[in-house]
Amino acid sequence: MNLLERPLISIRAGGKFAAVDLKSLWDYRELLYFLTWRDVKVRYKQTALGAAWAVIQPLFTMIVFSIFFGKLAGLPSDGIPYPLFAYAALMPWNFFSNAVNSSGNSLVGSAHLITKVYFPRMIIPTAAVAAGLIDLMVAFGVMIVLMIYYSVGLTWNLLMAPALIVLIALLAVAVGMWTSALNVKYRDIRYALPFAIQLTMFATPIIYPVSIVPERWRWTLKLNPLTGIIEGYRASFFGRPFDWPALAISAAITTALLVYATCHFRRVERTFADIV
Amino acid sequence: MNVRPIIKVENLSKQYHIGARQESYLTLRDSIVKTFRAPLARFRRNGGNTIWALKDVNFGVAPGEVVGVIGRNGAGKSTLLKILSRITEPTTGQVDIYGRVGSLLEVGTGFHPELSGRENIYLNGAILGMKRSGIGRRFDEIVSFAEIGSFIDTPVKHYSSGMYMRLAFAVAAHLEPEMFIVDEVLAVGDAGFQKKCLGKMSEVGNQGRTVLFVSHNMQAVAQLTRRSIVMDKGQCVFDGATGEAINAYNKLRSEGAGAALNYRAESAVNSNYLARATVHTSARPGRHQWSQPITFEFGLRIRSPQRSLCFSFQVMNNLQQPVCHFWLFDGDLPYREREGTFTLRCNIPKFRLYMGEYTLRAWISESAGRVVLECIDGICPFEVTMEGVARSEYEWQPGHCMYIDDAVWETVEQVDNDG
Numbered sequence: 228m229n230l231l232e233r234p235l236i237s238i239r240a241g242g243k244f245a246a247v248d249l250k251s252l253w254d255y256r257e258l259l260y261f262l263t264w265r266d267v268k269v270r271y272k273q274t275a276l277g278a279a280w281a282v283i284q285p286l287f288t289m290i291v292f293s294i295f296f297g298k299l300a301g302l303p304s305d306g307i308p309y310p311l312f313a314y315a316a317l318m319p320w321n322f323f324s325n326a327v328n329s330s331g332n333s334l335v336g337s338a339h340l341i342t343k344v345y346f347p348r349m350i351i352p353t354a355a356v357a358a359g360l361i362d363l364m365v366a367f368g369v370m371i372v373l374m375i376y377y378s379v380g381l382t383w384n385l386l387m388a389p390a391l392i393v394l395i396a397l398l399a400v401a402v403g404m405w406t407s408a409l410n411v412k413y414r415d416i417r418y419a420l421p422f423a424i425q426l427t428m429f430a431t432p433i434i435y436p437v438s439i440v441p442e443r444w445r446w447t448l449k450l451n452p453l454t455g456i457i458e459g460y461r462a463s464f465f466g467r468p469f470d471w472p473a474l475a476i477s478a479a480i481t482t483a484l485l486v487y488a489t490c491h492f493r494r495v496e497r498t499f500a501d502i503v
Numbered sequence: 504m505n506v507r508p509i510i511k512v513e514n515l516s517k518q519y520h521i522g523a524r525q526e527s528y529l530t531l532r533d534s535i536v537k538t539f540r541a542p543l544a545r546f547r548r549n550g551g552n553t554i555w556a557l558k559d560v561n562f563g564v565a566p567g568e569v570v571g572v573i574g575r576n577g578a579g580k581s582t583l584l585k586i587l588s589r590i591t592e593p594t595t596g597q598v599d600i601y602g603r604v605g606s607l608l609e610v611g612t613g614f615h616p617e618l619s620g621r622e623n624i625y626l627n628g629a630i631l632g633m634k635r636s637g638i639g640r641r642f643d644e645i646v647s648f649a650e651i652g653s654f655i656d657t658p659v660k661h662y663s664s665g666m667y668m669r670l671a672f673a674v675a676a677h678l679e680p681e682m683f684i685v686d687e688v689l690a691v692g693d694a695g696f697q698k699k700c701l702g703k704m705s706e707v708g709n710q711g712r713t714v715l716f717v718s719h720n721m722q723a724v725a726q727l728t729r730r731s732i733v734m735d736k737g738q739c740v741f742d743g744a745t746g747e748a749i750n751a752y753n754k755l756r757s758e759g760a761g762a763a764l765n766y767r768a769e770s771a772v773n774s775n776y777l778a779r780a781t782v783h784t785s786a787r788p789g790r791h792q793w794s795q796p797i798t799f800e801f802g803l804r805i806r807s808p809q810r811s812l813c814f815s816f817q818v819m820n821n822l823q824q825p826v827c828h829f830w831l832f833d834g835d836l837p838y839r840e841r842e843g844t845f846t847l848r849c850n851i852p853k854f855r856l857y858m859g860e861y862t863l864r865a866w867i868s869e870s871a872g873r874v875v876l877e878c879i880d881g882i883c884p885f886e887v888t889m890e891g892v893a894r895s896e897y898e899w900q901p902g903h904c905m906y907i908d909d910a911v912w913e914t915v916e917q918v919d920n921d922g
Contacts, residue, residue, distance in 0.1 A: 265626055
């Protein structure tokens with residue numbers, strides 16, 4: 228047996244800071260794939276409607292919203308049919324809220340893995356977000372069908388959609404990773420999270436357009452990183468100009484959150500097995 | 504010559520805050536309230552309610568060595584394995600590992616009940632650190648080892664518990680790390696499967712891979728390993744030949760149980776019970792010289808005599824295997840007729856069990872063992888020594904056999920008649 232010159236694994240009592248170990252994350256990329264695949268496979272097992280739920284959820288929310296907010300409350304929709312207007316935002320929003328919710332609970336739900344096997348823990352909340360991407364793809368397909376139904380033409384702006392998907396997924400990873408780590412120590416998160424997500428929906432232009440907010444307060448809305456992304460989706464579907472400054476703010480905040488969440492995660496992950 | 508170890512453990516310690524157990528359900532509110540009440544409390548955590556699950560553990564394992572880790576519950580074995588598997592971090596000390604480690608603290612980690620056997624093999628393999636291509640290559644081997652055949656595409660929630668365990672172990676057994684860390688996984692499944700697992704483990708050991716094996720099953724430890732580490736109260740109290748390690752472990756266990764050389768029943772447990780037991784050894788109490796006469800003495804308290812009352816006992820070795828069996832089934836025994844306390848003596852003129860440590864298991868039964876009234880295990884520890892038994896060329900070694908009898912040898916020279 229050829230022995231290595233330097234130890235392959237060195238176990239030391241923890242320092243305060245730990246760099247993000249990209250190499251070991253890369254080594255375990257297949258595990259990320261398998262955990263994502265498991266979540267996707269298991270999600271609609273033993274349901275009568277199966278994957279149809281991925282269509283039903285955003286579609287019915289859209290119908291209900293169109294009746295109450297579009298018809299009864301008469302919210303404006305920037306000249307786009309309200310159902311289409313709402314669905315374009317609900318699609319990324321549903322992905323985000325489901326991803327953050329399942330990601331935030333993922334570590335606690337995987338206690339049996341954390342206490343028995345070593346692997347980079349970041350994979351768990353990340354896989355929970357990645358699994359949601361499949362539903363997002365299905366919802367995306369429905370969006371295309373709806374646009375044909377309402378005969379709204381596709382434009383080149385749609386090419387921005389993949390970038391927007393990456394951006395919202397990263398934002399979900401950042402929030403999910405941070406909350407999942409907090410959740411290990413403070414189980415309050417489990418209750419606070421759905422509540423916080425619900426409130427965030429109203430702080431994000433989903434049922435209403437940004438234009439409804441008075442000009443001088445609009446900047447506060449844009450501090451919410453979701454605003455730039457959701458408005459970006461609408462711009463890419465409906466061929467309207469992108470609000471680049473808003474997108475830049477979203478990207479910057481997402482990056483900052485991601486860096487903070489990874490650092491926090493790395494700092495506390497060493498104690499997961501002891502307290503989960 | 505000094506072989507560089509594949510794993511080197513130095514001054515390893517792990518401290519747990521006993522309070523931290525409750526803190527796991529600490530809520531945010533509690534935390535905030537506490538911070539305001541005692542702002543410095545966070546920095547004053549060295550209070551009395553901490554325990555050292557591990558304290559200054561040092562050892563090395565050479566490549567290809569198979570080492571057992573034994574100890575009572577709470578001795579720190581699991582904590583040690585968790586640190587070596589990188590699941591939790593040490594408080595102080597360090598470990599260097601010069602190779603890939605596959606650790607098996609449990610079989611079937613991450614199995615999902617809704618997924619099929621096939622899907623779970625891939626998932627579990629990935630969790631244990633196998634590559635997809637590697638799993639694919641060994642897939643057929645895993646399936647045939649698990650003996651699940653056509654159930655491979657059935658969700659594992661429909662498996663019997665035996666099938667489930669077999670599949671789980673099969674995946675783990677086909678890992679190919681340079682070093683294996685195995686915890687108690689053989690304690691599952693039926694006897695036949697346990698034997699198969701044990702076989703697989705010794706195959707792994709024979710392939711020159713390093714194994715660190717934690718178990719309560721002394722027979723398995725004795726079978727698989729030549730060197731063992733005994734842990735007690737977070738410390739490594741013995742490190743050496745497995746035979747001696749098992750003796751050290753048994754000594755710890757009997758200390759813990761407070762086992763005296765003689766047995767005395769504390770209270771009347773049944774209407775008929777074993778009141779006391781003593782072994783009259785040839786040397787001082789608890790020490791017997793090989794081949795000398797020995798007497799086992801038992802006191803029976805009988806309150807409801809019965810026609811079919813029987814008494815028997817076994818001599819157990821340090822692996823908890825029975826090595827001798829003695830019984831008293833004869834018809835006209837007084838305790839079958841009358842109440843009272845009876846002393847039974849069993850004399851063995853030449854007691855020839857080989858050197859080692861033994862205990863007794865005694866039981867009272869009805870109908871020749873078909874109904875057990877009382878069974879008492881691990882009493883009357885005694886040691887057999889080879890002192891005074893001369894053998895000049897070769898020193899007596901523990902564990903060479905279980906029994907030595909008088910032997911008469913004959914040597915006849917063969918005369919060849921080929922012309």
